[in-house]
Amino acid sequence: MSEKTQEQILMKGNEAIAEAACRAGCLAYYGYPITPQNELIGYMAKRLPELGRIFIQAESEVSAINMVYGSASCGVRAMTSSSSPGISLKQEGISYAAGADIPLVFVNIVRGGPGLGSIAPAQSDYFQSTRGGGHGDYHVICLAPASVQEACDLTYAAFDMADTWRVPVMILGDGVIGQMMEGITLPPMRDLSSLPSKASWAVGNMKGRAARHITSINLVPAELEKLIRERFERYAAIAEKEVRYEEKNCQDAKVILVAYGTSARICQGALEKARAKGLPVGLFRPISVWPFPSSQLSSYATPEMTYLSVEMSMGQMVEDIRLAVNGKAPVELLSHSGGVLPTEEEIVSRIERILEGKA
Numbered sequence: 001m002s003e004k005t006q007e008q009i010l011m012k013g014n015e016a017i018a019e020a021a022c023r024a025g026c027l028a029y030y031g032y033p034i035t036p037q038n039e040l041i042g043y044m045a046k047r048l049p050e051l052g053r054i055f056i057q058a059e060s061e062v063s064a065i066n067m068v069y070g071s072a073s074c075g076v077r078a079m080t081s082s083s084s085p086g087i088s089l090k091q092e093g094i095s096y097a098a099g100a101d102i103p104l105v106f107v108n109i110v111r112g113g114p115g116l117g118s119i120a121p122a123q124s125d126y127f128q129s130t131r132g133g134g135h136g137d138y139h140v141i142c143l144a145p146a147s148v149q150e151a152c153d154l155t156y157a158a159f160d161m162a163d164t165w166r167v168p169v170m171i172l173g174d175g176v177i178g179q180m181m182e183g184i185t186l187p188p189m190r191d192l193s194s195l196p197s198k199a200s201w202a203v204g205n206m207k208g209r210a211a212r213h214i215t216s217i218n219l220v221p222a223e224l225e226k227l228i229r230e231r232f233e234r235y236a237a238i239a240e241k242e243v244r245y246e247e248k249n250c251q252d253a254k255v256i257l258v259a260y261g262t263s264a265r266i267c268q269g270a271l272e273k274a275r276a277k278g279l280p281v282g283l284f285r286p287i288s289v290w291p292f293p294s295s296q297l298s299s300y301a302t303p304e305m306t307y308l309s310v311e312m313s314m315g316q317m318v319e320d321i322r323l324a325v326n327g328k329a330p331v332e333l334l335s336h337s338g339g340v341l342p343t344e345e346e347i348v349s350r351i352e353r354i355l356e357g358k359a
Helices: 013-024 038-050 061-073 085-099 126-130 148-165 175-179 221-241 261-276 294-298 317-325 344-355
Strands: 009-012 028-031 054-057 078-082 104-110 141-143 168-174 181-184 245-248 255-258 281-286 288-290 306-311 331-335
Touching: 009 013, 009 148, 013 038, 013 104, 013 148, 013 168, 013 175, 013 181, 028 038, 028 061, 038 054, 038 175, 054 061, 061 078, 061 085, 061 104, 078 085, 085 104, 085 126, 085 168, 104 148, 104 175, 126 168, 126 288, 141 148, 148 168, 148 181, 148 221, 168 175, 168 261, 175 261, 245 294, 255 261, 255 344, 261 281, 261 306, 261 344, 281 294, 294 317, 306 317, 306 344, 317 331, 331 344
Parallel strands: 028 054, 028 078, 078 104, 104 168, 141 168, 255 281, 255 306, 306 331
Antiparallel strands: 009 181, 141 288, 245 281
């Protein structure tokens, strides 16, 4: 593949994420197969050796995330990916990375659950993704693409965000985003010498200086609390500077659809159908689901309008919407689970019922 091409090429979402990571300067990938993200690990297995970089299929998801932790603590850009139950297995290592202030990128191409569930696309990992996911007080930046191009672009940006803030960054997709094919324009290949230096904190290169020990353990409660409070000050800065969202037709809307990822794609079609009928409908799409665009979303809230959360879960993001709106407008839910997708027609029907006062 040409590293300088700017023309559009056809790629699956999983492949685009993988190539974007390579172009962002990912030097090491560790993973374990699981549907529906296997194209990502398969692409990395071929592409990284071509670039003279590291690919290892670990013996388990637990091994994979700890390998990422080790590489990232040495200052290199490192990554893993999985799907729902595999991400659950990685959560201890992600918590360790958050507690040690280690930047890394991980990808969740969500499938239906709970348990082994199905391999169909779902959004039922939202709570896990936006509440840290593992044990302890921490956050990860969580970015939710709604197209293959956006999956590529957000992955490319995720490595810079991880390094800037020294936090894990998550790309939250689903089986549709991972498997669908679209024409995309790839970003340029980063010059590795241009990547930010991590010499001030990383292990390695220890000749002539004291060895460093990167760890998340601190057995003195007051010291640990101080570190956590300092980290939450950083999270507050992230919430100020890294919020991402898209809005359409919200200014005059009486119903605002709120959706992310694949649900937002379906809502876009429903929005067009509703507007064609003359219905006052808007669409608000969180791109960063943590930090959540609370103030931007709530700016439209009045008692005369209604938010409708459209989710491929039993209702998880709807809680963030209600927290953001804080009682200033009604918030309703249209939900599916287990891998079932909403349809444009049922969304339009629900909009009509809300506007008629029959929801």
